[in-house]
Amino acid sequence: MTAYAAEARKVTKRYGSFTALDKVDITVKRGAVYGLVGDNGAGKTTFLKLLSGHIYADEGELTLFGCHSRKDMEEQRRRTGAVIEAPGFYPQISVEKNLEYYRILKGVPGKRAVDEVLELVGLADRKKKRCRDLSLGMKQRLGLAIALIGEPELLILDEPINGLDPSGIIEIRNLLQRLSREKNITIILSSHILTELEQLATVYGFLTDGKLAEQITAEEIKEKCSDYIEINVSEPERYTAVLEKKFHTESYKVLPDKTIHIVNPMMDIGAYSRLASENRMDISRLERRQVTLEEYYMDLKNGGRKYA
Numbered sequence: 001m002t003a004y005a006a007e008a009r010k011v012t013k014r015y016g017s018f019t020a021l022d023k024v025d026i027t028v029k030r031g032a033v034y035g036l037v038g039d040n041g042a043g044k045t046t047f048l049k050l051l052s053g054h055i056y057a058d059e060g061e062l063t064l065f066g067c068h069s070r071k072d073m074e075e076q077r078r079r080t081g082a083v084i085e086a087p088g089f090y091p092q093i094s095v096e097k098n099l100e101y102y103r104i105l106k107g108v109p110g111k112r113a114v115d116e117v118l119e120l121v122g123l124a125d126r127k128k129k130r131c132r133d134l135s136l137g138m139k140q141r142l143g144l145a146i147a148l149i150g151e152p153e154l155l156i157l158d159e160p161i162n163g164l165d166p167s168g169i170i171e172i173r174n175l176l177q178r179l180s181r182e183k184n185i186t187i188i189l190s191s192h193i194l195t196e197l198e199q200l201a202t203v204y205g206f207l208t209d210g211k212l213a214e215q216i217t218a219e220e221i222k223e224k225c226s227d228y229i230e231i232n233v234s235e236p237e238r239y240t241a242v243l244e245k246k247f248h249t250e251s252y253k254v255l256p257d258k259t260i261h262i263v264n265p266m267m268d269i270g271a272y273s274r275l276a277s278e279n280r281m282d283i284s285r286l287e288r289r290q291v292t293l294e295e296y297y298m299d300l301k302n303g304g305r306k307y308a
């Protein structure tokens with residue numbers, strides 16, 4: 001059994017003469033929550049459409065559960081559920097009937113499957129409502145419900161929290177966390193709301209103008225950008241020398257502008273301030289910080305020098 005739910009090797013997609021994805025390499029391990037990050041037009045939806053079979057790549061190889069021929073991929077897509085752009089449903093008929101339609105279309109036996117997904121996405125009390133009367137957030141949930149019919153092993157979601165109100169965002173976040181942790185469903189999702197993505201994703205793919213700038217796990221970002229103390233002192237070289245001698249720490253780095261980052265500090269912030277004053281050095285700045293996904297992304301866009 002392959003360890004990967006999806007892989008892209010040197011995948012290129014063009015729309016006419018415009019290259020939307022340029023030799024992109026992405027690997028999604030089973031059980032991962034893969035967050036696709038990128039500005040408008042970076043190529044996120046294009047990648048998700050390729051995976052879901054809405055469009056085809058011009059070059060490179062896509063793999064789903066280890067299969068890559070077009071025919072085998074079609075077969076493997078039965079193991080996936082996707083919500084890309086506006087989910088397609090019939091506005092005149094009820095939520096329940098829409099789901100029933102998709103259940104039959106997907107060949108999923110037993111009406112219970114519809115009730116189960118309605119329960120899962122929190123739409124059970126609205127099942128008799130006509131779809132056209134649903135709010136945007138409710139439509140998002142219905143899209144997710146359609147994707148979940150048939151218990152997919154891989155969920156492909158384009159902006160799943162777009163248009164949701166704050167409590168809707170929390171509910172969908174909790175639902176995706178549950179699907180990942182309890183059912184071990186692999187999830188690939190795009191979002192512009194990085195504070196939300198940060199709470200879900202275990203790995204990120206950063207796309208810039210159709211190119212993959214970086215693929216990195218949340219764990220690796222944490223290690224690279226751990227909790228740190230940022231300090232500016234009058235004599236940085238002497239400060240780091242006493243830091244090593246007195247606190248026996250070598251986990252620091254000096255940035256080009258002489259700012260010192262003490263990574264995973266062992267002492268409280270006052271100890272670092274005292275170290276400077278006891279050794280007759282002036283401090284112009286002292287701050288304890290944790291890098292956010294937003295900061296990491298903005299730095300990457302600007303060349304990725306800070307957290308390299």
Ligand SMILES: Nc1ncnc2c1ncn2[C@@H]1O[C@H](COP(=O)(O)OP(=O)(O)OP(=O)(O)O)[C@@H](O)[C@H]1O
Pocket residue numbers: 015018020038039040041042043044045046047
């Ligand atoms: N069918 C199409 N024909 C021509 N160009 C297209 C088509 N679909 C997408 N594009 C272009 O390809 C680029 C990537 O689009 P895509 O929708 O994949 O970006 P995205 O990262 O999902 O953006 P957003 O965050 O705005 O949804 C954009 O410049 C877009 O205009």
